[in-house]
Amino acid sequence: MNYHWNWRIFWEIAPDGAGTYLDTLFSGLMWTLATALTAWIMALALGLVVGTVRTTPNTWLVRLANGYIELFRNVPLLVQMFLWYFVAPDVLPQAVGDWIKALPNAPFVTAVLCLGTFTSARVAVQVSAGIAALPSGQKMAGTALGLTLAQTYRYVLLPMASRVILPPLTSEFLNIIKNSSVALTIGLMELTASARAIQEFSFQVFEAFSAATLVYVLVNAVVVFIMHRIEKKVAIPGFIVAGGAAGGH
Secondary structure, three states: OOOOOOHHHHHOEOOOOOOEHHHHHHHHHHHHHHHHHHHHHHHHHHHHHHHHHOOOOOHHHHHHHHHHHHHHHOOOHHHHHHHHHHHHHHHOOHHHHHHHHOOOOHHHHHHHHHHHHHHHHHHHHHHHHHHHHOOHHHHHHHHHOOOOHHHHHHHHHHHHHHHHOHHHHHHHHHHHHHHHHHHHHHOOOOHHHHHHHHHHHHOOHHHHHHHHHHHHHHHHHHHHHHHHHHHHHHOOOOOOOOOOOOOOO
């Protein structure tokens, strides 16, 4: 293999004139973080609602929640990304479709909607599993104290279940950062797309993707560190958290 390594490529001016190749990589990282964090907030909110509904005694609501999960969990993420970007604007009412197409950051909005709904289905399963893992006596204790069902969920079940599912939620957060790379297929210049652009302009493919890999590893290491601190902060002595002993995500 006769490959010429050139790590100084990142300090050279990119063809678009907007800065160096290092600036291109940094811009991609910012789009990745913005997409992942916004989609994660959406996924967490939807997942908590759908996952909680799955454990209620209302059969129709449970079926509705199960249908939501099966719809978004079983279709490949890449297919969903194309459906959101190319099909959804044409099947929605024309005014709504035209508004979506005219958005200045349509790839970003589409990526957030796609990643948010896809991940929310996975979060919902973990939320319902966390509630189901709690001793049944906790629900009865809440009712015995005079709490309504909604109050029992809010003050007793969800706070305890959230501690149980913190490790798998950390894994989902790491996944959504990595899954954001799929957004390059609809034109979002996130981290992987930036690395590919550097490779196409400079032909330094190994440097471009090595740098992107290093950035992904560093971001994920920071997330794991923060989530470990949160797990320790909210841990209740004597209450075993799933995955806590192993410490892995």
